[in-house]
Amino acid sequence: MSETAARRRATMVEVAHAAGVSVMTVSYTYGRPERVSADTRARVREAAERLGYPGPHPGARSLRRGRTGTLGVVLGEHLTYAFDDPQATRFLSGVAGVCADHGMALTLVPITGGPSDVDRVTEAAVDGFVVWTTADDDPVIDAIAATGLPAVVHGGPRRDGLSFVAVDDRAAAEAVGREVFAGARRPAVLSFPLDRDRISTVTFGAATAGTVPGAASGIDPDATTAGAASGIDPDAATFRVTRRRLLGFRDAWAKAGGEWSQVRVAVCSINSAREAEALAAELLTGPDACDAIAAMGDELALGTLRTAARLGFAVPGDVTVSGWDDTDAAAPAGLTTVAQSLRDQGARCARIALGRLTSTDRDAEVAWNLVRRASTRRSQRRRAQP
Amino acid sequence: MSETAARRRATMVEVAHAAGVSVMTVSYTYGRPERVSADTRARVREAAERLGYPGPHPGARSLRRGRTGTLGVVLGEHLTYAFDDPQATRFLSGVAGVCADHGMALTLVPITGGPSDVDRVTEAAVDGFVVWTTADDDPVIDAIAATGLPAVVHGGPRRDGLSFVAVDDRAAAEAVGREVFAGARRPAVLSFPLDRDRISTVTFGAATAGTVPGAASGIDPDATTAGAASGIDPDAATFRVTRRRLLGFRDAWAKAGGEWSQVRVAVCSINSAREAEALAAELLTGPDACDAIAAMGDELALGTLRTAARLGFAVPGDVTVSGWDDTDAAAPAGLTTVAQSLRDQGARCARIALGRLTSTDRDAEVAWNLVRRASTRRSQRRRAQP
DNA sequence: TGATCTTTGTGTATCGTTACACACATGCCG
DNA sequence: CGGCATGTGTGTAACGATACACAAAGATCA
Numbered sequence: 001m002s003e004t005a006a007r008r009r010a011t012m013v014e015v016a017h018a019a020g021v022s023v024m025t026v027s028y029t030y031g032r033p034e035r036v037s038a039d040t041r042a043r044v045r046e047a048a049e050r051l052g053y054p055g056p057h058p059g060a061r062s063l064r065r066g067r068t069g070t071l072g073v074v075l076g077e078h079l080t081y082a083f084d085d086p087q088a089t090r091f092l093s094g095v096a097g098v099c100a101d102h103g104m105a106l107t108l109v110p111i112t113g114g115p116s117d118v119d120r121v122t123e124a125a126v127d128g129f130v131v132w133t134t135a136d137d138d139p140v141i142d143a144i145a146a147t148g149l150p151a152v153v154h155g156g157p158r159r160d161g162l163s164f165v166a167v168d169d170r171a172a173a174e175a176v177g178r179e180v181f182a183g184a185r186r187p188a189v190l191s192f193p194l195d196r197d198r199i200s201t202v203t204f205g206a207a208t209a210g211t212v213p214g215a216a217s218g219i220d221p222d223a224t225t226a227g228a229a230s231g232i233d234p235d236a237a238t239f240r241v242t243r244r245r246l247l248g249f250r251d252a253w254a255k256a257g258g259e260w261s262q263v264r265v266a267v268c269s270i271n272s273a274r275e276a277e278a279l280a281a282e283l284l285t286g287p288d289a290c291d292a293i294a295a296m297g298d299e300l301a302l303g304t305l306r307t308a309a310r311l312g313f314a315v316p317g318d319v320t321v322s323g324w325d326d327t328d329a330a331a332p333a334g335l336t337t338v339a340q341s342l343r344d345q346g347a348r349c350a351r352i353a354l355g356r357l358t359s360t361d362r363d364a365e366v367a368w369n370l371v372r373r374a375s376t377r378r379s380q381r382r383r384a385q386p
Numbered sequence: 387m388s389e390t391a392a393r394r395r396a397t398m399v400e401v402a403h404a405a406g407v408s409v410m411t412v413s414y415t416y417g418r419p420e421r422v423s424a425d426t427r428a429r430v431r432e433a434a435e436r437l438g439y440p441g442p443h444p445g446a447r448s449l450r451r452g453r454t455g456t457l458g459v460v461l462g463e464h465l466t467y468a469f470d471d472p473q474a475t476r477f478l479s480g481v482a483g484v485c486a487d488h489g490m491a492l493t494l495v496p497i498t499g500g501p502s503d504v505d506r507v508t509e510a511a512v513d514g515f516v517v518w519t520t521a522d523d524d525p526v527i528d529a530i531a532a533t534g535l536p537a538v539v540h541g542g543p544r545r546d547g548l549s550f551v552a553v554d555d556r557a558a559a560e561a562v563g564r565e566v567f568a569g570a571r572r573p574a575v576l577s578f579p580l581d582r583d584r585i586s587t588v589t590f591g592a593a594t595a596g597t598v599p600g601a602a603s604g605i606d607p608d609a610t611t612a613g614a615a616s617g618i619d620p621d622a623a624t625f626r627v628t629r630r631r632l633l634g635f636r637d638a639w640a641k642a643g644g645e646w647s648q649v650r651v652a653v654c655s656i657n658s659a660r661e662a663e664a665l666a667a668e669l670l671t672g673p674d675a676c677d678a679i680a681a682m683g684d685e686l687a688l689g690t691l692r693t694a695a696r697l698g699f700a701v702p703g704d705v706t707v708s709g710w711d712d713t714d715a716a717a718p719a720g721l722t723t724v725a726q727s728l729r730d731q732g733a734r735c736a737r738i739a740l741g742r743l744t745s746t747d748r749d750a751e752v753a754w755n756l757v758r759r760a761s762t763r764r765s766q767r768r769r770a771q772p
Numbered sequence: 773t774g775a776t777c778t779t780t781g782t783g784t785a786t787c788g789t790t791a792c793a794c795a796c797a798t799g800c801c802g
Numbered sequence: 803c804g805g806c807a808t809g810t811g812t813g814t815a816a817c818g819a820t821a822c823a824c825a826a827a828g829a830t831c832a
Contacts, residue, residue, distance in 0.1 A: 009534060009818090011817095011818060011819090012818065012819065013818085021781075021782090022781065022782045022783075023782090023783090023818095023819085023820095024781075024782060024783080024820080024821095025780085025781060025782075026819095027819065027820055028780090028781090028820090031819090031820070035779090035780075035781095036780070036781085037779080037780060037781090040780080040781080052532065052534070054508055054529075054532045054533045054534065055505075055508035055509070056508075056509075056818080056819060056820090057449065057817085057818050057819065058448075058454075058508075058509055058510060058511035058512075059445055059446075059448035059449040059454065059511055059817085059818080059819090060445075060449045060787090060817070060818035060819040060820085061509075061818080061819060061820075062444075062445035062511065062819095063443065063445035063446045063449050063787050063788065063789085063817090063818080063819075063820095064786080064787050064818080064819050064820045064821080065787090065819085065820070065821090066787080068444075068445065068511065069509055070493060070511070078486060079482045079483070079485065079486040079492070080479050080482045080483045080486065082478075082479075082482060083469075083475045083476070083478045083479035083482055084479055089469045089475060090469070092468075092469045093466050093468075093469035093470055096465045096466045096468060096469055096494065096496075097465070097466045099465065099494075099496055100464060100465040100466065100496045100497070100498050101498075103496055103502065103506060104496060105493050105494060105495055105496050105506065105509075105510055106465070106493065106494040106496070107456060107491050107492065107493045107494075108482065108485075108491060108492040108493075108494070109491055110485055110486045110489055110490060110491050110492070111486070112486050112487075112489075116489065119441075120489060120491065122440055122441035122442075122444075123441070123442075123444055123447075123455055123491075124444060124491055125444035125445055125448065125454065125456070125511055143440075146438065146440045147440045148395060148438070148440065395788090397787095397788060397789090398788065398789065399788085407811075407812090408811065408812045408813075409788095409789085409790095409812090409813090410790080410791095410811075410812060410813080411810090411811060411812075413789065413790055414790090414810090414811090417789090417790070421809090421810075421811095422810075422811085423809080423810060423811090426810080426811080442788075442789065442790090443787085443788050443789070445787085445788080445789090446787070446788035446789040446790085446817090447788080447789060447790075448789095449787090449788085449789075449790095449817050449818065449819085450788080450789045450790045450791080450816080450817050451789085451790070451791090451817090452817080773832100774831105774832100775830100775831090775832095776829100776830080776831085777828105777829080777830075777831100778827100778828085778829070778830090779826105779827085779828080779829090780825100780826090780827085780828100781824105781825085781826085781827100782823105782824085782825080782826100783822105783823095783824090783825105784821105784822090784823095785820105785821095785822090786819100786820090786821090786822105787818105787819085787820085787821100788817105789816100789817085790815105790816090790817085791814105791815090791816085791817100792813105792814090792815090792816105793812105793813095793814095794811105794812085794813090794814105795810100795811085795812080795813105796809105796810090796811085796812100797808100797809085797810085797811105798807105798808085798809080798810100799806105799807085799808080799809100800805100800806085800807080800808100801804105801805085801806085801807100802803105802804100802805095
């Protein structure tokens with residue numbers, strides 16, 4: 001059979017010998033061509049061609065030089081997320097653009113959620129890391145810190161020694177929360193996973209000490225109390241992004257005079273429209289159907305819109321909906337959302353990790369803005385406010 | 387200022403010293419833990435922790451071991467294409483899935499279209515390559531072949547020594563072409579770039595020797611001849627995918643008794659709906675407006691559908707349209723298209739490059755199928771056939 | 773014309789690890 | 803109790819390249 005037979009690479013010594021020059025001359029021919037006369041260079045190239053020498057061995061080179069020419073990317077999710085999740089993809093597009101500009105390769109470290117993820121990180125031959133949102137307790141973060149390489153974390157967690165880039169999720173969530181919760185009586189949040197267990201649930205916000213659950217009008221005290229018993233405490237979420245957005249939504253509802261324990265919280269296990277459809281169905285079913293749903297992502301919001309349509313709810317008449325990220329599908333769907341450029345953020349992370357930004361720019365809270373669209377336009381509500 | 391100071395990595399010798407064992411014992415502790423007693427192992431780990439030793443230096447390890455634990459991916463396009471082009475993204479999702487399964491990292495080689503792309507390839511520290519469609523004359527292909535590493539090319543070009551995975555584009559194009567061209571009088575093809583120059587044009591198919599351009603009814607002979615003078619010769623396209631699809635569309639039109647020189651060919655410079663909109667406008671303007679457009683990608687087809695709608699053309703009444711790939715947007719749009727699983731193909735490429743498939747599976751023409759939808763449903767044509 | 777600079781080629785030491793072969797102790801068998 | 807397998811630790815010699823310092827030969831200039 002015609003196996004590729006992994007033919008042995010020619011080495012520099014052999015090329016040097018064939019070209020009648022020293023090894024260093026060959027080395028310079030590849031690494032610093034201007035250091036070699038055009039004449040010799042040609043002779044070396046010719047010999048290399050003849051021997052099928054493919055250029056300096058990358059491993060040997062990086063051992064000696066102390067750098068690899070590659071930027072590592074670590075996801076808090078399974079590796080395929082890099083290409084399956086639209087947000088991650090746009091972020092990585094920004095990273096890739098900067099890498100290409102600097103001639104750097106981009107290495108995606110194979111994260112699968114297993115214990116060996118840590119080894120994968122320490123084995124990665126890279127010059128720096130960019131981390132896409134992971135949980136506070138993810139051991140991968142420690143492994144990255146241990147390498148001593150420059151590293152940037154996007155979205156969290158924050159860590160001494162690692163740079164950090166994100167929007168102010170809490171402030172943004174409050175802004176969009178006030179928009180979507182305005183005039184609502186039964187608000188809900190459609191949330192990303194709280195922690196690495198990624199358990200999908202539907203419950204209420206946890207009652208905060210000193211407040212009386214169900215105090216606001218129209219909420220069944222028992223149901224509320226029951227929900228609160230196992231309710232969602234924002235601070236317990238180990239994904240920083242999730243935590244901050246929950247806090248922001250809680251702030252928004254509080255500004256409207258509401259209790260967190262009145263807010264229904266549906267937590268998805270992955271960021272997918274399909275799962276959102278199912279969760280939205282729960283939120284929109286029964287006598288206590290929600291009339292305002294703040295989703296943490298546009299995909300989730302779009303799934304919600306589909307379910308609302310299927311169940312015959314008018315948006316924003318019967319229920320208001322908001323998303324997050326202002327993806328391409330948001331505008332056509334008339335979805336109110338928080339716009340942030342993940343591509344720009346990816347680019348910024350890459351620049352920091354490659355040491356192309358001054359140290360003052362190491363950490364950054366980047367821009368976002370609220371995009372108001374039809375899905376929260378209260379004036380179009382069918383039912384008048386009470 | 388608090389520069390990260392690139393603190394020097396501790397080395398294995400230091401750990402060995404601190405733990406009171408030999409260097410090899412430390413090496414085994416990381417590389418083959420079962421070779422070391424639990425006791426010693428703990429001692430070594432402890433010493434490593436104390437010294438902040440992050441594990442074996444990846445460069446040194448790969449130099450010595452002769453493998454890197456990384457699969458290289460090379461795109462015929464700019465690196466960002468990996469995350470910007472939906473087809474490429476799905477393909478890479480398949481590649482990534484297999485990599486993750488094997489604990490292999492995925493390195494995207496930074497292609498920018500410049501002359502240094504070749505260097506980027508030879509500098510890449512990888513164990514094998516997967517190549518996403520590139521042109522026959524792309525020097526990157528030779529560079530990959532020169533490395534002697536296992537390599538798989540998806541979509542072309544074919545090369546001795548490199549594996550090859552693709553659908554039979556010509557046959558598929560013929561199938562969808564017959565569907566979209568059925569009953570048409572002024573067919574058109576909306577094509578991917580022909581070669582690495584990526585020049586956008588609108589012209590006709592080249593007249594083939596021995597045939598009389600404009601012989602078929604209803605075509606202005608002069609116009610046709612003029613078009614043919616600088617017409618598109620499928621065989622001149624250096625992107626294999628483009629070439630084979632052009633040939634297939636030509637076959638389809640020939641089966642309907644038509645001449646290639648009657649077929650209008652619009653070539654886009656990139657695979658984008660926006661550019662397709664503009665090109666489609668050209669195809670649908672004037673007295674010779676096309677009545678059948680076979681696009682090489684769903685994005686192009688969707689752009690075409692939008693333009694058709696804007697210009698008041700009924701689909702399929704006034705013009706039929708077909709796409710390629712059966713992307714998520716194709717079904718809702720009622721687009722007739724060629725379905726192929728790029729994700730599966732990516733997975734297959736990765737398996738081959740990682741040496742996980744038997745040599746008989748090295749080259750593969752994979753499955754495709756024609757998906758008929760409303761955009762070519764001739765029975766709904768408003769104008770009757772002549 | 774001698775001093776100095778630039779250009780170009782050359783040894784040597786070293787980057788940090790792992791394959792390999794070997795040494796020694798222990799356990800197990802007949 | 804000899805013989806043999808098994809488990810565990812240790813030196814040595816690469817793996818293939820580049821940083822560095824030095825040398826020789828023109829080029830430049832007062």
